[in-house]
Amino acid sequence: MKDPIDVHLLDETVEFSLADLCRICGVHERLVVDIVEEGVVEPRGEVGEWRFTGIAVTRVQRVLRLQDEFEVNLAGAALALELLEEIERLRRGGR
Amino acid sequence: MEFKDYYEIMGVARDASSDEIKRAYRRLARKFHPDVSKEKDAEARFKEVGEAYEVLRDPEKRAAYDQLGRRPAGEEFRPPPNWNFEFEGEDRPGEHSDFFDQLFGGLGGLRGGAGRAGRGGFQRRGFDTHAQVDITLEEAFHGTTRTLSLQRVERKDGKLEPRVQQLQVKIPAGVVDGQQIRVAAQGEPGAGGEAAGDLFLQLRLLPHQFFRVDGRDIWLDLPVTPWEAALGETVRVPTLAGRVDLKIPKGSQTDRQLRLKERGLPGRPPGDQFVVLKIVVPAADSEAREALYKQMAATMAMNPRAAMEGGR
Numbered sequence: 001m002k003d004p005i006d007v008h009l010l011d012e013t014v015e016f017s018l019a020d021l022c023r024i025c026g027v028h029e030r031l032v033v034d035i036v037e038e039g040v041v042e043p044r045g046e047v048g049e050w051r052f053t054g055i056a057v058t059r060v061q062r063v064l065r066l067q068d069e070f071e072v073n074l075a076g077a078a079l080a081l082e083l084l085e086e087i088e089r090l091r092r093g094g095r
Numbered sequence: 096m097e098f099k100d101y102y103e104i105m106g107v108a109r110d111a112s113s114d115e116i117k118r119a120y121r122r123l124a125r126k127f128h129p130d131v132s133k134e135k136d137a138e139a140r141f142k143e144v145g146e147a148y149e150v151l152r153d154p155e156k157r158a159a160y161d162q163l164g165r166r167p168a169g170e171e172f173r174p175p176p177n178w179n180f181e182f183e184g185e186d187r188p189g190e191h192s193d194f195f196d197q198l199f200g201g202l203g204g205l206r207g208g209a210g211r212a213g214r215g216g217f218q219r220r221g222f223d224t225h226a227q228v229d230i231t232l233e234e235a236f237h238g239t240t241r242t243l244s245l246q247r248v249e250r251k252d253g254k255l256e257p258r259v260q261q262l263q264v265k266i267p268a269g270v271v272d273g274q275q276i277r278v279a280a281q282g283e284p285g286a287g288g289e290a291a292g293d294l295f296l297q298l299r300l301l302p303h304q305f306f307r308v309d310g311r312d313i314w315l316d317l318p319v320t321p322w323e324a325a326l327g328e329t330v331r332v333p334t335l336a337g338r339v340d341l342k343i344p345k346g347s348q349t350d351r352q353l354r355l356k357e358r359g360l361p362g363r364p365p366g367d368q369f370v371v372l373k374i375v376v377p378a379a380d381s382e383a384r385e386a387l388y389k390q391m392a393a394t395m396a397m398n399p400r401a402a403m404e405g406g407r
Contacts, residue, residue, distance in 0.1 A: 006279035058275045092308050
């Protein structure tokens with residue numbers, strides 16, 4: 001028997017714990033802590049009770065892909081991510 | 096099955112050094128990586144380049160590939176009968192071309208995708224899969240549903256069999272560009288009793304004829320006449336929810352921004368719509384109109400460049 005399909009919009013209204021985020025992104029907690037320290041995602045709440053939005057999932061995945069596939073360090077990947085997001089915003093005609 | 100010219104794909108000579116190949120890969124990866132590329136077929140090209148690099152970077156695979164000799168790309172191809180290569184690595188169905196799978200047994204390494212969860216070992220969670228879904232701005236505003244056809248590869252009696260699965264996904268109102276939808280356990284199946292990976296759908300907002308989008312805010316350039324701007328008038332303005340009346344303040348100039356509160360994409364909080372006035376000047380294409388402009392020049396003499404003058 002098949003479970004019903006479980007669909008979540010990863011927007012800023014959903015919240016995940018650190019453990020959830022690690023499970024969804026398939027990464028170790030230590031790596032998420034590094035990513036937080038790099039300022040790529042900003043959890044809500046105190047250390048130990050961090051909560052992440054759905055947007056964080058996308059950013060963690062993207063920064064890790066950039067890091068992996070261009071073999072840059074986390075700081076470099078974070079910089080690339082920010083520049084990419086800025087370009088995407090400008091291309092869409094935002095201000 | 097079509098022959099693939101990996102040297103041509105990477106734009107390197109057949110005797111290129113491993114350093115040259117690496118440099119070519121880096122350059123092409125920056126050009127076609129789906130995260131950074133603006134090329135239309137970026138994802139397909141990135142996979143192709145990744146596959147070519149996977150073969151050419153590995154001396155063993157490269158030597159095996161070179162044995163095949165040079166053939167025109169796209170030529171019908173069968174591996175030679177004595178072809179027998181075994182390569183270590185993880186099986187990642189659907190990642191490679193048939194050409195690659197035939198030659199290297201579908202046992203490639205990992206390129207592309209986001210298979211981070213538990214590499215190696217017989218027990219591992221299935222790989223996550225990623226797909227892009229294009230939606231119009233109207234669909235983002237009202238919400239929509241999409242039926243996705245997913246290419247599945249299933250293991251049956253030790254053999255891989257393709258299967259197409261239909262999946263209906265509801266996209267709620269108020270999604271923004273780049274946002275993802277996670278469809279739990281609809282990625283690739285796990286191995287050794289582990290869970291399946293997830294399917295991630297990245298939403299991409301298609302460009303709109305009139306509206307521009309910044310997060311949940313909508314921007315609209317609104318052409319107005321000089322007298323509408325000067326005298327102040329109420330005009331009809333399109334929004335995603337239909338037309339609304341907008342009062343242009345008296346004495347407006349071009350580029351003046353007016354805000355229609357909460358007329359952007361829905362959300363908590365909803366976005367706004369910003370209207371940017373663009374004054375359109377009528378042509379002086381008759382004597383009467385020309386006379387009118389001359390009268391304006393006489394009655395309303397002004398120097399809009401005053402701030403630029405007076406210096407050097």
